[in-house]
Amino acid sequence: MQAQSRLATSSSGSDITFGAAHPTEEHEAVVRELTRGHELTARLQAEALRALRGQGQAEATATFILGEVSRAFTVCLQIMASASPAAAARAPASSSPRPETPTDSAVSLGAPPPPQRAREDNVPRKRILTPSPLDDGYQWRKYGQKRINNTNFPRSYYRCSYHRERKCPAQKHVQQHNGDDVRPLYDVVYTHEHACQAAPAELPDATNGSGGAAAAAAPVYFPGETSSLRRLGAQVDRTQLVDDRAAMEERERQVLVSSLACVLQGRERYDDPDESCGVGAVHAPAAAPVAASSELPGPDAGEGLDVMDYDVTDALFWGPFGTDSNSYGTPDVDTLF
DNA sequence: CGGATTTGACCCGA
DNA sequence: TCGGGTCAAATCCG
Known part of the structure; x- marks a missing residue:
């Protein structure tokens, strides 16, 4: 979901702020984007029905599809209303279960762990929590993975794909958040600014497909x-x-x-x-x-997950787990599904 | 065959 | 000495 990645960086953009956005701000941003999506859907519905008026089956299909999209936005907004920080403060954590989305997992989580010590001096780091650690609009190339002490999940190391050809120093470290959340969240630590931003004319034509x-x-x-x-x-x-x-x-x-x-x-x-x-x-x-990524879901990370609720980014991020610090055995695919 | 990922080994700061 | 971070050869994959 594009809104997720936008949310992840919405409080920063090029002028990166460090540390996670306040849960209330994130919640408001989610509600704002959902509301806008709902409004746009209504406008699209009006335009589509006007364009398809009198076209029988096409008009009926458009009405159905857009009605469903509108309904989905409504449900999401209702979920967000019940998951507001104010509502959360009123209701204990053990209150009745409700449908959980990756986004409300993010906002309901407490403060993230303290920022990691910078290995290099004066290297700024931005840390976020996200259910979609790779979906941030940039292309990353994995260059390492390591099990970190006192954590349940390995940390993956990524560099910007333009690390070589454009000397882009951007890196990020991704680690699944500890805890037994059914919906995994990932600590993503960004280091360095991207230096690979090409002028629009130089950009690849995204319409050419693969x-x-x-x-x-x-x-x-x-x-x-x-x-x-x-x-x-x-x-x-x-x-x-x-x-x-x-x-x-x-x-x-x-x-x-x-x-x-x-x-x-x-x-x-x-x-x-x-x-x-x-x-x-x-x-x-x-x-x-x-x-x-060719990583396969690991037995620890994948248990109880409803795959259909996750985008490809999430699915690709269930890393396999092994015994030694750097290597993780590949599980039998047949046992995972 | 070339690019991406995996993973054991190594580097280096605390 | 430990452990996080990186390197680079092996391997995978389209």
Whole structure:
């Protein structure tokens, strides 16, 4: 979920703050994003139904799908309302169970462990707790994994994929949070700022799909996406961003209506302008920025998890566990599912 | 075949 | 000496 990664960095952007955001702020941010998503869904619903009026099956299908999306937002907002820090303060931890989401796991968790001692002097570190440790919009390459004393889970070490070619110093260390939460949370410690931010013209065309290893190693940017704008530099005029955002929302609206119409008309591809359904060419979304990993779920980490509730990023992060400090035996896949 | 991941070994600061 | 962090050869994978 894109909102998760945005949340993870929303209080920082390029000017990184260190330490986790206050739970109340995170909660408010989640509610704000969900509310916005709900509103946009309603607008999309109105636009789609207007565009598909009188088209029988297509109109009915659009009504159903968008109704379900709207309902999902409503449920999430209700969950967040019952999970508000104020509500949590009123209700003891042993209160009746409710559906738990990765996000509310994050906000219900107490203060994260104290920041780690920096190995190098003056190297700033940013620590966050997230259910999606890799889904932060950057491409990472794993260079090590180690079991850490007094922890139940190994720590993984990642470097920016542009570490070599652009001398990007960014690194992050990911470790599953201790505890017996059904939904795993990960401590992610970022060190150094990214130095690999390319000008938009240099960015790979995310619409080309999988373009081999080179393309896969490149950061994925979503045109108009706010965290991308942040990433592209603090020198961006903030007032311009407001205009850009309005234009982006209008573009999103047109794109969604067009793609929905294409889907309902049985079209399979939307990336060819000649094949578009009239509103404009629609690019298939880029693959989620997930660092490839061949790790398999481990017996400790995976127990009791509902895989369907997790995105690929989460699933890939269940590391195998072994006995010695650095190596972790690969479990039999057949025993895991 | 090239790039990504794994993992045993090594480095180095406390 | 211990343990976190990194290196680099082996291995995996598309």
